[in-house]
Amino acid sequence: MIPSLNSVALHDVVDQQLVRFTGMIQDMQNPEMYLEQYEVQDSITKQTTVKMGKYRDIPACGPDEVFIDDSRSNVHRERQVLCCISIPALNPWVKQLLATGTDRHTEVKPLQHENKRAYSDESASSNKALSSSISPPGTSVKRVCCDKKHVPRNVRCDTELHLPLPESQAKTCLVKVYDSDPALALNDMIEVVGFLSVDPRLCLISEEMEDEGAQFHNLPGSLVPRLHAVSVRKLKHNNPLLELNFCSSADEVLGLARLVRQDLHLVLSQVLLGDHLAANYFICHLISSVFQRSELLALGQLSLNISNVVCGHGYTEKLYTVLRQLVTKSHYQPLTIENLNKCTFTPKKDYDANRLVSGILQLSTQTHLVLDETCLEPGQLDSNGVHNVAALGTLISQQKVDYDFQFYKLEFKADVPVLVLSEGKSLLPNDVAVPLEPDSKCLETWNEIFEAVNHYLQEPVLQRLRKYLTAVRLLEYCLPQDLEQVIQDDFVRLRRETDTKTSASDLHLLLVLSRLVSLSQGEGTLSRESWDLACSMEKQRKQRINGRVHQP
């Protein structure tokens, strides 16, 4: 098994070793021109040899060999440089599973270090430990020492700028891709297998470079390892419980879908204080993903606004902890005035350092974003805050984020299910707003309910739920011909009955909802029952909203 850079500390692997890395493409740098073929000359025998330059940063010269600069057999080629970071907003259970997974395999690791600490605390301290742990072979020990006092000063915060969310264990890695595949896009999750390049001579170059733009380019290998990719694979999901293309286990998971859905519904309706309708919507929200886009429309998303979250302090956090145990990636963002004004939400290009400074909204697909509006208090938004709210708005309504390239804005697609928790009507747009109708009994005992739920969510149950949520989302879906007529007739009827209050967007929503309802039951085709269920869910929800309007 090839060691994974995600969990193995850098000093446990050596230069030129084959390693794995799973991460998200955070930035793409300019392609690098390198010598695919180069010639070296032995200064003693005057013999020249042609060598291959693929998968390496520094020419392999023997002690007496001299690199020939202008040889005719030098061949220039290009490779693409991707700046990858470990997938942001990864939940603890995924990290744990990944870490234990590699732990098992590292036993057969070819290059073993004697002292093996637990990985969790190791990687946290690794950054500090590293610059001293690598001693350069032979040459200029002094140079490395003096660059230590340079490096931690600016570089530490430099690497942090690449992370959308502050995470202590995140790793950054420069992946160099040969025969670049144009299908790789920003924010894709990829798995790379390649040769590690942490030659200490590389950081000497950064010393030399006065050119600011090149600074990141040449961050010391100890902090940002370079990986020469042999193979790059795009990941559709990152659930460690399922295989990558999960064909084998799919049937097993889907067969149980209905049962698991009941479990999930039970759990969610409990944590949503006995509100079954909200729980149904919650399930649909959890498995929603964008399946089609056109100019202004992103179909398939179901952003949810659960309003009327009135119970006391700490409820939203607890709700999030339950969610965090279920999905692979999620982020909880309390929307306070301060957060909105201070945080960077949209990524921005920094031309001085020639890199993309990340923002909270630079998330890979299927990262559940939970926005907590209950902590919002009256206050003044400054212009940054207004932009941030607008960015959240476009993300929710169109599933895209405009990255700021200063001279122009560039639109990047996103697929981030957004859940907004609010007391009243949310200030952000949403596809579905469900006012919570808590059971009065549950309201009093919600603390106990969470304890009970956490008790119920034991490993086997959790595993089933986690598998289910990922598998169901990736299911193929089709809308059968024979239901078309039913849907159309229903729509026309609805329009007539509700006196034009049903619009085209409602039909879009109904179709998305029915898709999610049938997917949640493990069915790949829409059935009459699912359609009716979706319709009745919508009807109940509308009644609830109207009821609330009329009450006060």
Add this chain to the structure above:
Amino acid sequence: MAGKDYINDKEKLKQFLIEFAAIDAEGHKDFKYVHQLVKIAHREKVALIFELDDVYEFDSGLAEAIVNNTRRYVSIASEVVYEMLPDYKQREVTAKDSLDVYIEHRLLMEQRLHQPGEQRDPRNKYPPELMRRFEIYFKDLSLNKPIPVRDVKAEHIGKLVTVRGIVTRCTEVKPMMVVATYTCDQCGAETYQPVNSLTFMPLAMCPSEDCRVNKAGGRLYLQTRGSKFIKFQELRIQEHSDAVPVGNIPRSLTVLCRGETTRQALPGDHVSVSGIFLPLLRTGFRQIAQGLLSETFMDAHRVVHLNKTEVDEAPAADLTPEEVQQLTHEDFYGLLASSLAPEIYGHEDVKKALLLLLVGGVDRRPQGMKIRGNINICLMGDPGVAKSQLLSYIDRLAARSQYTTGRGSSGVGLTAAVMKDPLTGEMMLEGGALVLADQGICCIDEFDKMADSDRTAIHEVMEQQTISIAKAGIMTSLNARVSILAAANPAFGRYNPRRTVEQNIQLPAALLSRFDLLWLIQDRPDRDNDLRLAQHITYVHQHCKQPPATVQALDMRVMRRYIALCKKQEPVIPEELTDYIVDSYVEMRKEARNGKDMTFTSARNLLAILRLSTALARLRLSEQVEKEDVKEAIRLTEMSKDSLNHAEDRHGRAQNVMDRIYSVIRELAGESKTVKMADVLERCASKGYTPDQVEECLEEYEELNVWLINQARTKITFV
């Protein structure tokens, strides 16, 4: 490469410079390179630009050779020119700077010291770079289209390429050493060192004959005045946003400008750069460490600052025959209209109107008066009828546009504001959305929620197309030649057909009349329509694509180019149509007077019709407005009126007399709660209602608990 005959090429270049002549319009021969050479010989010009188009005409093989190995040919050309220059000197040249004096002295020295047959030490010889005061540039073949920054790859190394992009960074212009001159402190001999890279290692020991023989160990000192420097600037260009593939980060390229190519661009400029793509040579330790990597740059030969229109218009010419075929479709007007926001279903007439807004009418300036050609449209409608989507689609489609909301997100608002510069403390003018959208489209959402200060200014923008500022001692008038596309929500949540447009939108008539078309988008249940809509949407969900409609929607880029093409037309209205237009207008006025019209028909409508019809003629790429255009323009105006008046049908009953009297009384009351009965009767009588009707109305509404009437029946109090 070995077989290449550079000597032959050198001869060819020489011949080219002497013989090439462009034939101008009158058939005279213009020896343009000879003229350039004469100027260079007299130090009146520095740059000699070889246009490769000319070279190609002269010898196609040579031009290709130059494109593929430009660096080599630059030096060959320099040699050729250097050799030829003395022949073109017609008079003595006065020295312009110290380097000229130095060169003169050096030449004299050489003549004096140089005995025939003596072999000179090559190191003490003057390097040719030192003696040349001209620069050679190649202008790329016009056949070679600019390639995207992304496609500049390893295979382009050493070749002349042209790229387009936006400048993101530029350094100051600094002097760069081309030839370092040293003098020896022992023997006084001068030594020269040509510098070809960004860095150089200064010489220390004197290599001259004297010092070597005597082992004097003379030290060399750098002579700043004797050295040759050249202007140097580093640019960084980044590809245009439309050249970036989806999901990729824009790429950038370093451009090194020397001599005459410096100071051509500033950050934010759109430029087109031709230059040689080269790897950057590093020296010394860095080279070893860097080893396999080489940074690349472009050695600029030509930097052209593109203005916005050039960027926009350039693609207009590129409509391919297939695209033209697509556009010459029978019903291309309908096709173009339905290609606007294809995901928004229906609303054909609204889309047609928006299409005309994109194209715009023709500006007229009879005797200094300005009649705008830009078309303003206001979309009104209940919430959730895709107004905002239409706006944002137009914003994306238009070449130049601003999207904003009535409230605006910054303090500048819609018009302009005087701000204090945080650094210098000076007052400066900052343009708002309307100014920034000059010669484009300004999409204003939530038009009704506009700030009061903007509301007054927008009157001027919509007719005079300027913004006058008189704030903080700054008095000026800014151009705002914009088409305004506004979207407004009704004041009471839903459009109330019983009220007038002004009341519904809560905007004054003066402002509303400035819109050429006011459109009420309403959503009415209609079985057929609903069914088609449902079919459309289910298809999208079922097949994950837009249904194969009878017409295939056009690509946004094709649309953009076609619209740019249309905008070049300046159609006129022929004499014989005047009567027709006048008649139609009179007819409209008559109808408006008779009918119970919610809108107003004024002279502005006549102008609107003219604008719409010129826009229609533009769309046909025609130079004359035809009767059909006017008909269509009138039809659109009527449809827009209809959309407002039609609103009543929904509620099934027309505004009856009672309602009208009620609204009169309501109006009379204004803000206050009470109205005098005498006033009411007077007002109603002047409006032509009988006292009986008024009495009836008063009673009816009293029963409804809308108001109370006091015992003496002199006062009405609203509840």
